[in-house]
Amino acid sequence: MGFFSFRIAAVATALWCCIAATPVQAEDSQYHLGQGLDVGDFNIAGYANVVGNLPTGGERKSLVLDDLSLYVSGRLNQAINPFMETELAGYPLLQSGGTSLPGGQGRVVLERLYNDTLLSDSFTLRLGKMLTAVGEWNQIHAAPLVWTTTRPLSTYQSYSEYTSGASLLYSDPGSNLPDVQLYWQPDRDIAPRPSDLVARQYYSIVGGEVSWPIGLTDKIGVSAQRSRVVDSDATQYLAGFNARYSFDRFTLDSESTYTTISGHEVGAVRSTEFGGYVLGSYALTESWSLLSWYEYFQDRNATAPIQDVLVGISYRPQPPLVWKLEYLKNIGGGSLTSEGGAVDTRNGVYASFSVLF
Amino acid sequence: MRTSLIALAVVAALGLRARTAHAEEVLIIVNPSVEATDLTRSQISAIYLLKTTVWPDGQRIVPVNREATSGTRAEFTADVLREDNATLATYWNEMHFKGRMPPLIQESDQAVLAFIQKVPGSIGYIRASTAHPDVKVLGRVP
Numbered sequence: 001m002g003f004f005s006f007r008i009a010a011v012a013t014a015l016w017c018c019i020a021a022t023p024v025q026a027e028d029s030q031y032h033l034g035q036g037l038d039v040g041d042f043n044i045a046g047y048a049n050v051v052g053n054l055p056t057g058g059e060r061k062s063l064v065l066d067d068l069s070l071y072v073s074g075r076l077n078q079a080i081n082p083f084m085e086t087e088l089a090g091y092p093l094l095q096s097g098g099t100s101l102p103g104g105q106g107r108v109v110l111e112r113l114y115n116d117t118l119l120s121d122s123f124t125l126r127l128g129k130m131l132t133a134v135g136e137w138n139q140i141h142a143a144p145l146v147w148t149t150t151r152p153l154s155t156y157q158s159y160s161e162y163t164s165g166a167s168l169l170y171s172d173p174g175s176n177l178p179d180v181q182l183y184w185q186p187d188r189d190i191a192p193r194p195s196d197l198v199a200r201q202y203y204s205i206v207g208g209e210v211s212w213p214i215g216l217t218d219k220i221g222v223s224a225q226r227s228r229v230v231d232s233d234a235t236q237y238l239a240g241f242n243a244r245y246s247f248d249r250f251t252l253d254s255e256s257t258y259t260t261i262s263g264h265e266v267g268a269v270r271s272t273e274f275g276g277y278v279l280g281s282y283a284l285t286e287s288w289s290l291l292s293w294y295e296y297f298q299d300r301n302a303t304a305p306i307q308d309v310l311v312g313i314s315y316r317p318q319p320p321l322v323w324k325l326e327y328l329k330n331i332g333g334g335s336l337t338s339e340g341g342a343v344d345t346r347n348g349v350y351a352s353f354s355v356l357f
Numbered sequence: 358m359r360t361s362l363i364a365l366a367v368v369a370a371l372g373l374r375a376r377t378a379h380a381e382e383v384l385i386i387v388n389p390s391v392e393a394t395d396l397t398r399s400q401i402s403a404i405y406l407l408k409t410t411v412w413p414d415g416q417r418i419v420p421v422n423r424e425a426t427s428g429t430r431a432e433f434t435a436d437v438l439r440e441d442n443a444t445l446a447t448y449w450n451e452m453h454f455k456g457r458m459p460p461l462i463q464e465s466d467q468a469v470l471a472f473i474q475k476v477p478g479s480i481g482y483i484r485a486s487t488a489h490p491d492v493k494v495l496g497r498v499p
């Protein structure tokens with residue numbers, strides 16, 4: 001166990017001890033599907049996502065426990081409001097052929113570990129490991145909350161999904177001004193994801209996002225970030241845009257990023273990386289929705305842009321439960337593996353069941 | 358024709374009466390530790406939508422909601438939050454994942470009352486016919 005892992009385990013243990021030490025009366029402990037278990041000043045919740053992959057082109061069919069996530073949040077006072085999320089990622093359940101999956105037996109990953117200090121009604125100081133504020137998909141990436149089983153490349157491929165450091169969040173109680181989040185990671189991630197789960201690691205990250213609410217869930221956001229790429233002398237500058245707008249039964253959702261890279265990075269054949277998706281959703285009923293997205297993505301490691309089209313249907317019998325079925329078709333440029341290699345592996349049918357618990 | 362008009366009038370009157378009987382006032386109640394003396398609809402909405410998280414005296418706000426099937430919650434949602442249940446559920450789930458805890462759920466007026474009486478900084482709502490000792494009333498809906 002590395003030093004950082006040991007420290008993280010110690011902090012996590014301390015958090016659990018706080019929960020265990022909280023005096024709880026019977027009526028204080030309540031569980032509600034989707035909202036978790038309230039134990040005194042703490043809430044324990046999570047989500048699970050099981051994915052069936054039926055790729056075309058000779059890849060093996062598989063059933064994977066894609067995520068089993070547990071998050072604990074506490075609201076103790078203005079200064080101490082901890083949040084911790086850990087997950088078991090990519091645990092194989094079944095695969096055609098009966099041999100073990102390339103992903104092994106899954107991984108336990110620390111997703112988030114931070115504390116919020118409420119500086120005022122509008123300002124919050126967050127310290128620790130958190131999700132990076134670039135677009136909306138990354139910040140609500142739990143399977144029951146996002147549109148499709150397949151995640152568009154533009155929502156993760158070009159930047160660090162996590163920030164380990166400090167962040168200042170502004171939210172106007174009157175909703176008249178935009179929400180703002182500034183963040184800074186002075187060094188490397190305190191608990192980096194395994195290298196086979198991410199395209200690259202980043203350090204020395206600084207950035208911000210401004211988001212204008214135009215409804216309860218509709219919004220327009222812009223973001224900017226500067227970061228350095230681990231094991232290279234490359235520095236990259238990213239600009240992002242995201243928007244969601246609903247009218248009657250239709251919802252339009254889009255995110256895009258544009259990144260310039262200076263310095264040398266192994267494998268990169270371009271000094272820019274850019275892409276975006278446009279998604280349309282139509283609610284057939286309160287539970288059933290049809291949806292489709294188109295994505296264009298020019299990876300820094302690929303000479304030709306990737307174009308993917310997805311069509312799908314989702315069934316949400318209750319807000320915390322969702323079934324998804326979708327077909328993804330690459331229509332140009334090949335697809336990417338998580339390592340950034342231009343290999344056509346994403347074509348096919350994907351189905352999932354996910355639940356917030 | 359005249360018979361139809363009378364029938365329509367009777368149906369309309371019965372419907373109005375049913376609505377009037379159903380729409381009992383809802384009281385907005387807080388723990389006595391809260392120093393505020395009144396709240397506007399938009400202030401209450403900001404609390405339940407997690408935009409306002411601390412009282413003016415610095416005390417943390419603990420909003421309490423009823424379960425999704427509650428008629429009292431339906432009236433509160435329609436009159437104060439003015440959003441549909443599906444959108445609210447999506448919003449609260451997203452906010453929860455982002456680290457902001459949605460309103461706690463209590464499954465009866467008595468449970469809400471007991472919680473508000475006990476927890477400093479808490480706010481909730483109950484039907485006006487429920488006896489409500491040891492709490493402060495900051496508003497009435499509608």
